[in-house]
Amino acid sequence: MVAYTICRTPPQTRYLPHRYARKAIAKKNGTTLLSEPEKLDPGQERLYSFYEPSLRAGHHIITTTQDIQLGTGNQKKHLEDKQEFTVITPRYKLPVSAVHTVYPPQGHTDNVEILPHIVLNDPQLPWARVAVEKVERESRGRVPWLAMLVFRQEELHWNNPAHPEEKLSGTKTLTLTLGELGKRVASGTENFTTKIVKGDGSLMLDDEPDTALDIIYVPKQHFNSFFKDANASPGSQKKCDVSRYQWLSHTRNINTTGMANSGIDGELGVFSVVISQRVGPLDITEPTDLIVHLVSIENLWSMNYPVQKDRVALCSLESWSYTCLPANSFNIWDAFRHVGKEHDVYRIDPKIVEKTLAPEKKMDERLKTRLLDGYVMTRYRTQTGEETAAWMRGPFVPKIIDHGDTDKEISNSGQDLQIMDKVTGIMDITYSTAWQLGKALALADQGFTTALSRLSVTISRGSMDETKKSLLKSQGAFQDKSEVLGQLVESLKTLRSLHNPSGLRKGPDARWLPSSTLSMDMSRQAVHVQQQYLHHLKETTRKITRNISGDRVYDEFNNPLSPDWMIICSWVLDRMYLAGVPAHYYIPDPTYLQQETLRFFHIDRHWIDAMIDGALSIASHLPDDEDKRIELKNIINELLEQHPEGLHYPPQRPSFGFFLRSQLCIKFPDLIVEAYGSDPDVPDPTIIIRQENISEGLLLVLFDKKPGSSEFTKLILREPPHQQAFACGSHLTKDEISVPVTRIYTVPLEEQKKDKDRNFPFIHDPYPKSDPNNPMFIWDDEGVPISTLKLPAYADEVQRILVANMKENYTEDVPTATMMGIQLNHPMYFLQIDMDKTLFAGSSTENDGMLVGLKMLKPRRKNEALEAAVRSEDYVIHRPSGIDWDVPFHVQPVQGETPLPVISLPAPHIRHIPILPFPPTPASDQTLRRKSPTLFSYSIYPLRERDLINQVNKKDVKQDLIFSIHPNRDNDYWDLKRVTISIPWGKTKDSRPTLMDHYDGTGATMVSDFRFNVTTTIGTEAGDKMFFYLTILPRAASIQKMEVKNLSVILNGMLIGDYHEWHSGRWGAPKVTISVNEEYQQNNTKMEVEVVLNL
Template sequence: MVTYTICRTPPQARYLSHRYARKALAKTSKPEKLGPGQERLYSFYEPSMVAGLHRISTKQVIEMAEDTSQKKELDDWQDFIVVAPRYKLPNGSVHSVYPPQGHTENVEILPHVVLNDPQLPWARRVVNNIDPKDRNRVPWLAMLIFRQEELRYPKATQQGNTLAVTLTLGALGDLVTASDSDCTSPVVKSDGSTYDDDSKDLEADFIFVPKNIFDVLFKDDEKEETQTLCDVSRYQWLAHTRNINTIGMANSGIDGEEGVFSVVISQRAGPLDITEPTDLVVHLVSIEHVSGMPYPAPKDRVTLCSLESWSYTCLPPDSFNVYDAFRNIGRKIDGKHDVLRIDLTQFGKSLSGKQLPDRLRDRLVDGFVMTKYRTQTGEETAAWVRGPLVPTLVNHGDVETCISHTGTDLQIMDRETGIMDITYSVAWQLGKALALADQGYTTALGRLRLTISRAATDETKKSILKAHGSFQGQHETLCQLAESMKTLRTLQDATSLSHGRDARWLPSSFVSVDMPRWSSCVQQHFRGHVARETERLTVSASDDYVYNEFNTPLSPDWMIVLSWILDRIYLAGVPAHYYIPDPSYLPQESLRFFHIDRYWIDALVDGALSVSSHLRNDDDIRRELKKMINKYLQQKPEGLHYPPQRPGYGFLLRSELCVKFPDLIVEAYARNKDEPDPTIIVRQENIAEGVLLVMFDKKPGSDFFGKLILREPPHQQAFCCGESLKPTYLEVLYKKIYTIPLEEQAKRSNRTSPVETLKHYPEGGDDKGGYEGPIFTWAENETNVHALRLPAYVQQIHNVLGEELKEDYTETEPTATLLGIQLNHPMLYLEIQMEPSLFTTSDQNSADDGMLAGLRMLRSPASPLPKAWDNRPEDQLIFSYSAPVDWNAPFVAWAEESPGRQENAQGHDFFLPAPHLRRLALTDRAPITITKPLKGDPRDGEVGVESRIENLLMAYSIYSLADPSVKDKLTRKNFKQDLIFSSRRNPDNDNWILKQITISFPYGQPDRGRATLMDFYDGPGATMVTDFRFNVAPTLSKNTEDKLVFHLTIAPRAGSIVMRNLTNLSLILSGVMLADYTKWSFDRGDPAVEVNIQEIFVDRNPQTAKFYLPLNI
C-alpha cells in the first residue's frame, strides 16, 4: 500500500514569520524565480547518468618539449554501476496521490502520483535508441488502474488489499518457467534468471495482468504493419516534472518557497457501465524490459512489478465533486461566515419546544461548553470551559492582572448560573504541564532563574552593606589607595597608638544590618537588581536590541526560553481538544473562523514560567521575564518596519479537500489589492487528517485583510480525460496554452476561456465536422479499456492550438508538458470576502485590533504563598558580623532550637549556612582491602577504564563529558571537566540487599610511581545522575602510608535497597581538574590511577575490586 505524509509537522510553528523576516532583512533583493500561482513544467528531467553499467575512459598524451615527435599515449578505463530503485521505491518517495486512498472520484478522473524526486521516473532507461534531440523520454514507471476482478489470480495463495502478491525473484522465475505456467513476466528472463545478476532472494510485489488488458495497454495504435514487440512509447506522454511556487502550502511550504516534483499519470479512466460506487485499484508499475516482450502476450497473464498501490472508489455520474465541496464550505449563514462555536440551529432540535435560559444560551454562543469538574474537596460538579479559539473578540485591556502560583485563583464564578468558569485555570495548568514535559526548556529556565537570582543576591548584599559603610567596591578601593598608603607609613610610629598598647587586642565594634531574605530592605533592593540583571541577560551580544532571534544572544538559556514561549503564543504543542472543546464546533465540510483569546495565552505563558522556581514567592524573576517578552513583542528589529508577528485570528477547515489536497493553497489579500500578501498568514498546518489550521496576524474585515482565497495546488491538481465522459462521446475543453512570454500573455483577453470545445466520438470525428481518428479508446476486442489513445490525443491538442492561437502557440511538435497542462482538471478556487462584522462585541475598544500587545499578568499575586511562622522579636532579626562576607553564601537563614547552641557576645543566636561549595572534611576511614586477584592490574598487562569483575554486582566505567565517546582513558585539558562514574547492575544476585558503594582513588600531587586523579578539588561536588533514591558524598581520608585518598560513597536514602530494584547508579563529579604530571617520571610508563571499589551488603561479605584508569596527559 502506498504511504505518504498528509499532516507534516513543521520544525517550528513560527517558520513562516521567520521566513518573511529573513527575506526583509536580506541585503540583496533577488527576484523570485516563480511568483505565487506560477509553475514551470518539463517534459522530462533525466539524470546525468541513468541506472546501469557505465564506463569512464581516459586518454593521456605525454611528449617532450624539446622533441614533439616523441610522444606516448596512455589509455585506461574503469567500469562502474549507477544504482537506482528497481523493485521498491525508497521510503518517502511519494509526495501525494490522487485520488487519495479510500476516497471517491468521478469517472473522468485519471489517477496520478506525485513523487518527491523529480528525476525518479527517468532514473532507468527503457528504450536504448534515443535521439538526444527528442523532447520526450519514456519513463520506467507507468500508472495503471484496474477493477478488482481484473487482477484476481486464482493460483495466488494470498493477495493483498490491492490484489498484489509478494514473491521473491527466484519464486517468480520458477513460476514463469513451470511446465503448466500461464504467466510471463518482463521482470525475469525467459529461463527464469534475473537481470544484472540480481539476487533471487529479493522480494517485491507483483500483479497478474490479464492478457487482453495488457495487449491493449502496450499496443502501437499508429503502426499499420503487424506488431511483434510490445510498445511503450505512449508512456512518454504520461510523465513530466513540475517546478512550483509553494507559498501558501501547509506541507510543501515547509521546505522553502519552491519545490520540484515529478508526476506520473494514468491513461485509463473509470468504468462507464457502473450504477453504484465501484472500488478500483491503482498500481505504479515498472515497465522496464516490457519493450522486449513479444506482442501479443504469449500467455494468459503478464506479471508486472508493483512499486506502490492504493485503492479508491469510482462514483457513477452526477456524484459529489470538488466543485460542490468548495461551494459547501463557502456558504454563509445569516449573511456571514460562521465562527467556531456550537451550531445555533441545534438549540431548538435538542430542547423539543422548550426555551433555553438566556444566560446559558449566551454562554454557549460565546463558545463555552460544560464539562465535569472535581473540586479540591473531592466533589464532582459541572464547570464552564473554553479553549484559546473563541467566536467573539475578547478585549485584553491595558490593566495589569496578578500572576498565579497554582492557577486556581484564575477561576471565575458565574453568579447567574452558579457554575465555575475554569477556562483560564485550565490554560495555566496546561502551560505548566507543557513546560514540565519539555526537559530542555525546564532546564534552561532553571539555569536562567538561578543566574538572575545569584547575581541579584550579590548586588543586593553589596548595596545594603555599602549603605552602612561596611563594603567597598573595586572603584572605591582604588580611589582610597593613596590614603591607605599614608596610613601604612604611620604604622611604625608608636605615638599613633593613642589608646595604649592593649587597645589593639580589643575586638572592633559590631555593625548590625537587617539582612533576612524577606525583610523589606532586602526585597526593595532585590527587585531592582533582578530587573537590571534580567535586562542584561536578555539583550543581544551584538547590538543594543533585545534578543530577537535574528541577532546574537548573550544568554543561551534566554534564547531557549524565549523561543519556547513564542511557540506557545502560536499555540504550538497545544493538544487539539483544546482548540475544539466539542466536536459539534467543527462539523464535516465546514469552515469556522476564530479569534485567539489573549487572556488564555497570558495564563498559558504564566503557567509555563512558573516552573523551576528556587525560592518561595519567586514572583520578581517571573515578572521581569514577562516584561522582557513584552519588550520583544513591541520592539521593531533593526531592518524591519514591523514588530515580531503573532497570531490573533484564524480559521479551521474540516473537509475532504484537506485530504485530497494536503497542500491546499491559502492566500490572504489586503482590501482592494490584486496580489496576495503572504505575511498575513503566520501559521498554516494540517493538524489532523482532513483538518487545516491557519492563523493570521491581521483582523479579518480590516483594510489590511479584506479577502481570502482557497485554491487547489498545481502539483496535486487532478487530471481528467475531458470535461465529460459518456458511453457515446468525450467532451474536451481545449485550453489556451501559450508559448509567448508572460508579459505578452497578460495582454490577451479571456485567457481562461477554452479555445475550442469538441465532442469526440468512439469511431472518430467530432461534433464540429472534423474527421480525425479517435483520440480515446472506449473498448477494444470486447475489452473495456476507457483509455487515452496516444499519441492521437496529444496530436489533436497540438493541431487545435496551432489553428486557433496561431502566433501565440509556436511549438513545432507536441510534448508531455502540453498533455499535462491539457489534462489538468480546471483549477478551482474559493473566494471569501472578509466582513468587518465577523468579530464584534458590545464592550470592545474601537482601537483594539485583537492582537496580543503584551502579557498582562505582571502584578504580585492576590494570595501570596504563606510565610513561615516566626515568633522572634523584631530586634533579633539582625545579622551581626565583624569579618568579610562570603559572597557565594546565600542569605542568612535562622537555625531551629537545638541543644548545645552557642550564643554570640550580644546574646543573639544566628546560623550561617555552609556555602554551596563545601570543603571536604578529612575523616578516619579504613582502607579498602582487596581479598582476591583482580583484573585490570598493570602487572597482568590489563589497564582499562571499564570493569566487569566477577565478584562485583555492578559494572563500572569512568569517562569525561568532554569526550563521552572515549571510555578507555581520561585526557587532561586546560579546563575543568565533569566526570561520569557509571555504575550499572549486572543481571545476577537480584536478592542481595545493598547498603553502600564506595569508589576510592589516590588524591594529591602525583609522586614517583603513585598516580593521582587530581591534586586538588574545589568543585561543586558530586550528584546522582539518574536514581535520586541515593545520596553521594565525597570525603577524604589517609591510608596506611599517610597518603590522601578521595572517596565517593553512594548510599540509599532508605538505608538499604534490594538489588533487583536497581538499574543505574551513575553519578557525576563536577569541576575536576586532572592532576599536573609535568614532573612525572615517564620511564615508569604512562600514569594509570588505581581505582578501588567496595560494595557493602546486608548479611553478606563486602565485595571489593580494583582497576587502573589510564590518563592521557
C-alpha cells in the same frame, strides 16, 4: 499499499513569520538568502517534459587519457585508465519517503473522467532508469520507466492453477522473491510471461535472488491494448511499444507559498508526476472500487507483441484503491461551493441548540448565551471531592474579547482563576484549565524546565549579589573594581612609607585595642534587603535577557547573552502559536466542526496568558520568586512591542484564525490559502502566520489581522498545482467525449499579445465513439472495455488546435509532455470568501459583549503588612501576622465597596428540584388501568445494606437508595412511555409517614440502562399531600418493554425524615407506602399499571 504523509508537523511552529522576517531583513540589507536557480512568484509554476539525471541507473565506465611529452624530442607516452562504477536507483520498491501524494487518495471517491496520478518527491525518479532500447538525445521527450495503470478488481483477480493456495492482497498483488519468480518462469508450465527476469528464469544483471517484490498479473487483452503501437498497421507490430508513456510524465517546479505541507521545506518545490491513461468504467450505475498500480515498464520494449499467454507479470512499486462514481456525482466544485456556503464563527450550531428542546419548551437565555459564546459543560470535581458540572471553553472564541490592560495578577495554583457564574450557579474553569495546561506542558519539556530553573537561580544569585554590594558599599565596606583601581595611587604612597618605623606607631595602648567590625543582616527576610532586592532583580533580569551588546531584548534575530533565555523565549512564543497544545483543548466539542464546514474564531489572549503564567510558575519555589515571574512576563511584553533590527513591525502574534474540516484537505494536503490585504489583486502572505494540517481532513490557519478590516479583505482557497486532478476531458459518456483545449503560452508574459479570452479554452464539438477517426479516446479495443486516451493521436490533435489558434503565442512545433501536463489538468477551482466586517460580534472597547465575569481582576485588598515593611527605614525585621485577636471574628467591608446581594442559590453539586402544583403524570380518561400484577418487579434497598429488601434504617448520615426494577415476561410488545415512582414527602404529621422532608443530594441516575433519563420533581396531589417523584423517561419516543433488561435507579444523598414526634403507640410503626405507575402504549391504546410498595 501506498503510504505518504497527509499531516506534516513542521519542525518549528513559527517557521512562517521567521521566513517573512528573514526575507524582509535581506531585502532591506540588499542581500539574498540563497541563490535559487529559478525564482517563481506565488501562484506560479514551471513545467518540464522530463528531468533526466546526469547518469542513469546501471553500469558506467569512466575513461581517462593523457599524452606526456618526454624531453625536447618527439617521444611521447600515452596513458589511459578506466574506472567502473554502478549507479543505484530504486527498481522493485520505492523508498518510504518517495511518494508526496496520490490522487484520488486511498479510499476516496471521484468522478469517472478523472485520470489517477501520483506525485513523487524526487523530480528525476521517472527517468532514473532506461525504458527503451535507444535514447534519442535530440528528442523533446523521454520515455519513463514508470507507468500508472488502473484496473477493476475482477480484472486482476487470478487463481493461478499451479498455486491454488496463494492469496492475493487487497490490491491484487502477490509478494515473491526474484528467485521464486525465476523458478516459475523457468518451469514453463505456468500460463504467464514477464520481463522482470530473463526468459530462461535467470536474473537480470546485479539482481539478487532474495530481493522481494510485489507483482500483478495483467490480462493479456488489457496488456496488448496498453502497449499497442497506434501508428503500426495491423499485424506489423512485433515488439511492445512504450512510447505513449512519454506524454504521461513530467516535472513541476512550483511556488509553495500558502501550502501546509510543502511550504515547510521552503518556498520552492520540485516534484515529478506520473499520470494514468485510463479512466473509470463508463457502464456503472453505482460506486465501483478501482485499483491503481505504479508499475515498472523497464525491458518491456523487448517483449514480443502480441502476448500469447493469459497473463503478464508486472512489478508494482506502489498501489492503492479508490471508488469511481457514476456520472453527475459530487465533485470538487460542489465541495468548494458547500464550504463557502457553510462558513460561520467557531461555536455550536444554533440550530442544534434549538433541536435539543421539545417544541413547546424554550431554553434559558443565560444558558443559551453561554453555549453560543463557545462554552461546553464538562465534568468537574471540586476540592472537597464532590462531582459536578462546570463551564469550559478553549482559546478560540466566536466573539471579539476586549483584552484591556495587559498587566494581570499571577497565580500560584490556577484555582483563583475560576469564575462563578452567579446566574447558573456553575463554575467557569476556562482560565484555571489553561493555567494547569501550561504547567503540564512546561513540566513535560525537560529542556524548558531545566533552562527556566537555571535562569531563575542565575537571576536570584545575581540580584542578591548586587543587593549585598549596594548595602555594603553604603557602609564603606565594599569597593568594586573601578574604585579599587582609582585608589591605587594612595595605596602606593602607603607602601612607600612602610620603611619608616615611626609611621606604624600610634601609642603604647593602641596595639591592644580590638578592631571594629561591621555586622549587618544579609538575609532575604531583612527589610533593608527587600528594599534593595526588587530594584536589582529588575536590573539583573533585564541584563540577562538582552543581546550581547545589551541594547535590545533578545528577539531571535540577534545573539543572546543567556542561552537559557533563548530557550525560554522560543518556548513561550511557540505557546502563543498553540504549539504542543492538545487538540481537545481548542476543540472542546466535536459538534463545533461538522463535516464540510469553515469556522472562524478570535483568540482569547487571557487564555494564552494564563497558560504561559502556569508554565513560568514551575520555577517559583519561594514566595519571593513571584517577583521573578512578573519581571519575566514584563520582558516578554517588551519583546512583543520591540521591532527587530531591519523590520518595521514587532513579532507577529496570532489573533484570529479558522478551521477547515473538509474532504478537500485530504484530497489536497497542500490546499493553498491566500489572504488579501489592501491590494485586492496581490495576496499578502504575511497575514498567515501558521498553517498546519493538524489531523486528516482538518486544517488550522492562524493570522494576525482581523477578518473584514482594511488589512484583511478576502480569503481564497485554491487547489495546489502539483496535487490537482487530471481528466481526459470535461465530459465523458459511453457515446462521446468533450475535450476543451486549454490555451497554452510559450513566450514570456511581457512578449505575449493581448488576448481577452486567455482564461477560456477552445471549445470543440464532442468527439463521438462512432467516428472511426476519433483522435481522442478509445472506448473498446477488440471487444474489451479499455477506456483509455488515444495516444499519440490525442497529443497531435491538441497540438494542431493550439498551432492553428494561438499563432505566435505558441511556438512549439511538436507535442510535448509539458503540453499534455497542462492540457490534462482538471479545472483548478478556487473559493473566494469576502471577509464580512460583522463576522465577529463584540468590539475592542471595554464592553466587549462577553460575560462580565470573564475578566481576570486584580485583588481589591492590598498586602498592608508587606507595604509597611518596605516603607520602614529600620533594619529591624518586624513581620506582623496581620490578625488582631482582640476584635470579633468577622470581615469588615472595604471602604467604598458595595456589598453583593445575597442570592439563595444551591451549591454547584446540588440538584435544584422543581416544585410542581400537580403530579407529573396525570391520567387520561381513555387510559386502561389495572392493579397488580405489574409488568415490572420492584424492590428498594440501601446501596450499602443490600440485604435489607424494602427496608431502610434511620441514620444520621445520607444514604444512596437503590430502586431495583426488572421486567416480568408479560406483554413484551407494549411500548414503555413512562414509569413514575411516587414517594411521600414532607414532615411526618397527621399519622402520615414520609420518607424524606427535604433533599439536597446530587439527584437520581440510571444504574445501567442509559437509554432512559430519570428526573426528580416535587408535586402536590389531592389533600395537599406532597410527593417526591422519580420519573423515568426513554430518550427515544418509546422503547419496547422486551428490550429493557434493567431499569434500576439510584437516588444519591437521601436522608430519612425526622421521626422524633412520631407516636408509635397511637400510629404504630412508621410504614411508608411508595406507589409506582407504569404507562404503556400500543396501537394508540394506552395502559397504566399501578403497584403499591410498602417500605
